[in-house]
Amino acid sequence: MSDSAATDAKQSFQLKSASVSLTALELYYFENDEFEANLRDKISQAPGFFKDIPLIISLEKYEGLDSELDFFKIIGTCRRHNIHVIGVRAGNDDQRRLARGASLALLPGGSLRDKTTSEATVDKGHQAAAQPDTTHEPAPARIISQPVRSGQQVYAPDGDLIILAPVQAGAEVLAAGNIHVYGPLRGRALAGIHGAESARVFCQSLEAELVSIAGHYKISEDLQDNGWKSAVQIQLRDDVLVVTPLDKA
Amino acid sequence: MARIIVVTSGKGGVGKTTTSASISTGLAKRGHKTVVIDFDVGLRNLDLIMNCERRVVYDFVNVIQGEATLNQALIKDKRVDTLYILPASQTREKEALTREGVEKVINELSETFDYIVCDSPAGIEHGAQMALYYADEAVVVTNPEVSSVRDSDRILGILQSKSRRAEMGQDPVKEHLLLTRYNADRVERGEMLSVQDVEEILAIPLLGVIPESQVVLNASNQGLPVILEEQSDAGQAYDDAVARLLGEEREHRFMTAQKKGFFSRMFKGG
Numbered sequence: 001m002s003d004s005a006a007t008d009a010k011q012s013f014q015l016k017s018a019s020v021s022l023t024a025l026e027l028y029y030f031e032n033d034e035f036e037a038n039l040r041d042k043i044s045q046a047p048g049f050f051k052d053i054p055l056i057i058s059l060e061k062y063e064g065l066d067s068e069l070d071f072f073k074i075i076g077t078c079r080r081h082n083i084h085v086i087g088v089r090a091g092n093d094d095q096r097r098l099a100r101g102a103s104l105a106l107l108p109g110g111s112l113r114d115k116t117t118s119e120a121t122v123d124k125g126h127q128a129a130a131q132p133d134t135t136h137e138p139a140p141a142r143i144i145s146q147p148v149r150s151g152q153q154v155y156a157p158d159g160d161l162i163i164l165a166p167v168q169a170g171a172e173v174l175a176a177g178n179i180h181v182y183g184p185l186r187g188r189a190l191a192g193i194h195g196a197e198s199a200r201v202f203c204q205s206l207e208a209e210l211v212s213i214a215g216h217y218k219i220s221e222d223l224q225d226n227g228w229k230s231a232v233q234i235q236l237r238d239d240v241l242v243v244t245p246l247d248k249a
Numbered sequence: 250m251a252r253i254i255v256v257t258s259g260k261g262g263v264g265k266t267t268t269s270a271s272i273s274t275g276l277a278k279r280g281h282k283t284v285v286i287d288f289d290v291g292l293r294n295l296d297l298i299m300n301c302e303r304r305v306v307y308d309f310v311n312v313i314q315g316e317a318t319l320n321q322a323l324i325k326d327k328r329v330d331t332l333y334i335l336p337a338s339q340t341r342e343k344e345a346l347t348r349e350g351v352e353k354v355i356n357e358l359s360e361t362f363d364y365i366v367c368d369s370p371a372g373i374e375h376g377a378q379m380a381l382y383y384a385d386e387a388v389v390v391t392n393p394e395v396s397s398v399r400d401s402d403r404i405l406g407i408l409q410s411k412s413r414r415a416e417m418g419q420d421p422v423k424e425h426l427l428l429t430r431y432n433a434d435r436v437e438r439g440e441m442l443s444v445q446d447v448e449e450i451l452a453i454p455l456l457g458v459i460p461e462s463q464v465v466l467n468a469s470n471q472g473l474p475v476i477l478e479e480q481s482d483a484g485q486a487y488d489d490a491v492a493r494l495l496g497e498e499r500e501h502r503f504m505t506a507q508k509k510g511f512f513s514r515m516f517k518g519g
Contacts, residue, residue: 146409147405147452148406149402149403149405149406149409150399150400150402150403150406151373151403151406151407152406152410165452166450166452168402168406168450169399169402170399170402170403171406186450
């Protein structure tokens, strides 16, 4: 999204259009204790990935009272968990006035896209699988052609991760988007780490220690019954990781 | 310029020092002026296997710290006259190896030697990283068992990220897999990983397979690099490995159980 805090450009800097992928917290209603409990729960599923991330509050699905919408509490609670609320998306005029009062940036309504659905309070099952991100320039995929060895970590913070070599046991690959491994996946693969539930993991031989999509994970023991050591894709359906052989896809 | 070869593994007790002794001896026997450096400061072993422990006066750390010259510390091998040993210190700690100090010694050796073989300590910490930092090639010594393979994978990752070649963005360190303590009978019984299994997991080219053998132990105890036991399987396997390291094509041997009267090429490619 574009950085639009436009003031007159002086010689000391230059304004440039920037495009970054953000996590949106889709708020349904707000009750501070419950919010914090849910937040803590989410963070515990993927500790580390939430640390110091910027977050926007999406109000499209907000059903609570405007009077309950206390942005100062939301910001404070998020801060306590090292999450930085930077703005709100959508919302009616009153809600946006409240947000401005809390010094939050106002972003245009999110009817355009729903790329990074963060599962903030309630999980929603209904999600058209693998909706392509068509609304803006896709983040470039990170491509790795060397084996990812034990103890190494490869991270694609914005987009997909494509690995043209094995991911060895004890290695870890992480991506905001999909992970493709054109080789055996023996280590840990975490796709959709900012909460993209539509992210998938593809590999030529599933031998993984752990596969996670948007914080929902399965460990090696739970993966062995289905598609083990064969070419598969793994996706999230109704909050459950589903493994499908690639030749039947 | 000397070619710098590190013998490394991650895991301990897989045969790094045995391999360093045999590879350096093999290179020297072919007429290349070779020095083998023991990087295992504090736990030196190479001098025992090379049978020169009673001739150690000054060591690698003395040279790094300027307490002795390289010529004072280098020990000339009694069997092969183009072979020299730079022993490790028994009384210091691995932190005595500084990157600058090691570089100084390696640069000086590079001027007169064709091959510098670095015998790495076990582990992935400072000592092992110093041993591999300046390497052009790496012989990764692996036993056919899961934990050794895992540790070799780890050290391969370090070679790719923490060697001088990686840091300078030069061509990567050339990696070779040397499978030691290979027991074809136990592989057939499914008690050990096979050559193909290990090659498939580590995805680097195979330099050789050294069969498990009592000869290796006996040779070590006598202070004889096993490559000089020319009649033994292990000695011949090391000789093949050295030949391949020098670019010669040799068929892999000692990979099938001995009961069988034939040996088939057990794996594709090389």
